Amino acid sequence: MAGDRNIFVVGLNDFNRQRLETLRGAEHWRFHGVIDPEAVYDTEVFDIAAMLEEATEQLEAFDGSVDAIVGYMDFPVSTMLPILCERFGTSTTSLSSLLKCEHKYWSRRVQKEVIPDFIPNFTAFDPFDDEALTRIGEAGLYFPFFVKPIKSSGSRLGFRIDTPEDFYHAIEKLREDIGLIADPFNVVLEHAELPPEVAAVDGGFCMAEEIIGGWQCTVEGYVFEGEVVSYGIFDSLRYPQVLSFFHYRYPSGLPEPIQAKMRELTDTVMTHIGYNNAAFNIEYFWDEVQDRIWLLEINTRISQSHCDLFEKVDGISNQQVAIDLGLGQRPDMPHRQGDYAIAAKFFYRVFFVDAVVTRVPSADEVAALEADFPGTMIDIQVVEGQRLSSLPEQDSYSYALALVWMGADSAEQLLEHYDRLSARLPFEFDQVEG
Incomplete structure (x- = not known):
């Protein structure tokens, strides 16, 4: 039909296609998959250069307009989108603003510029440096602390460190597996202009951070033409005594003043980063005992885990936000219209x-x-x-x-x-x- 918009979804599978077809405006949209879902879902080996080349060839070969290129997954999809969107002139945030969220060291440096009281003490280290533990101590971090790669996916290769033995155990695992994400992430970094102090800390590095904790939650939001909008807050509840997630719950049960402060912090940091015309979610902790809010990390996508929860409570999946923004329009997201x-x-x-x-x-x-x-x-x-x-x-x-x-x-x-x-x-x- 004339006037239909062609939307290309990286890693599109049947489950998500069915959900996308229920969005507002979907009768005027045609969804096309770019890159097989197996290449981004069921593997830990990502050849980013090959995927970018494959996606570019698919899009160039398409006989019609390319109106939006979107994704709703973390690495490697999130990091490929700005590169593909720039090549084909579709709407999303810049690669540098995205990396200011996804490169954990760069992200903490940028956060420290505007919300220093809401982030933990941190430092970067090379897991292949035999003196790494000494350098972490010199940076003012002492047991216990947390380590994770500069770019991680999910909770993989994240460790709580209480003793030197814990650290050396973590280092062994990191040295073994960090290349799975470091190598493809470094391919993405080659596409970006990085400040020297960030360029020196590539995907093979790790972060050590002061332990933060409390009631964990996630603010889902987007930026449209410079305006930051937070449209849902989720609780992330863990199994007792362990770090593993038990369930994500929507809407949040946090006190409203705490939710309001998190929305304010979100506005401050995303504006400072220069993030624009794209979705995000930010994970926070509220330490109830100290009445302190901590920013844990920024993710440059909608949360797929939240799609069905938005549908159940608000009446439509948050994929609405990703698609609308990809088309360059303000998201049409309902509120509390679900079952x-x-x-x-x-x-x-x-x-x-x-x-x-x-x-x-x-x-x-x-x-x-x-x-x-x-x-x-x-x-x-x-x-x-x-x-x-x-x-x-x-x-x-x-x-x-x-x-x-x-x-x-x-x-x-x-x-x-x-x-x-x-x-x-x-x-x-x-x-x-x-």
């Missing part, structure tokens, strides 16, 4: 060192559970015969076997429904290492 007062994404986990999966819920068992809890979606993450240690993108402490999205009338009802559902998920294991 539920509250919603959550739960992570059904086991806390093993390793094991082999011998039984997973069947399609019929999953369908029966979804029918018993209306509005629920269950996504099994493992298959029979799989060794848990082969799962990509896991944290350092547990394995997520299933993802469960649920809506409810209250936080109490939500947890009660999840407890009943999770008790009926039949997983079995062999060769368990506890």
Whole structure:
């Protein structure tokens, strides 16, 4: 039909295509995939140069207008978008403003310029430097502290360090695996103009940061023509005594003055960074005891984990924001027009060192559970015969076997429904290492 807009989605899969078709305005949009989803989802090996070349060839070969190029995933998709959008003249933020969020050392330096009281003490270090622990101490960081790569994906290769032994264990893992992200991230850095002090700290470096904590939450927002808009705040609730996430909950249960301060900090830092015409989310902690807010990190995308929760509570997925911005228009996002007062994404986990999966819920068992809890979606993450240690993108402490999205009338009802559902998920294991 005349007037249809062509929207290219990096890593588009069938699940997300169905959701995109329900957005406001979708009857005038044609969605096209760029780069197979397998190349960005189910792997830890990213050949960025090859993917950029492949995407460029696909887009150049398209017989029609390229009206938007979007994505809703973290690395490597988020970092490729500014490069592709610049090549094809579509709307998104600049590569340098994106890297001021994604390059953790550069991001902390920029944050320190405008909100120094809301970030932890930090320093960068080279994990291949045998004197790294001494240098971290010289920078004023003492046990306990946290280490993670300059560019990480999910919670991988993040470690709490309480002793020198912890540090050397972490260093061993970092030296082994950091190249999986460092090498492709360095390809992206080659496309950007970096200040000398940032250029010296490439993807092979790590961050050491003062431990921060408290009630964790995420502010979802976007910048449109210089205006910062925060349109949802989520709670990230962890399993007791461990770092692994239990569930994401929307809307947040934080006190309103704390939420208002987080929105103010978000406005300050995103404006200072020069981020524009793109979506983001920022993770914060509220330390209730000290009544202190900490900025944890900035992500340059909508959160896919939040899509269904926005749909359940507000009436439409936050993918609306990514698509509208990609088309250069103000996002058309409803508020509290969904079927539920509250919603959550739960992570059904086991806390093993390793094991082999011998039984997973069947399609019929999953369908029966979804029918018993209306509005629920269950996504099994493992298959029979799989060794848990082969799962990509896991944290350092547990394995997520299933993802469960649920809506409810209250936080109490939500947890009660999840407890009943999770008790009926039949997983079995062999060769368990506890």
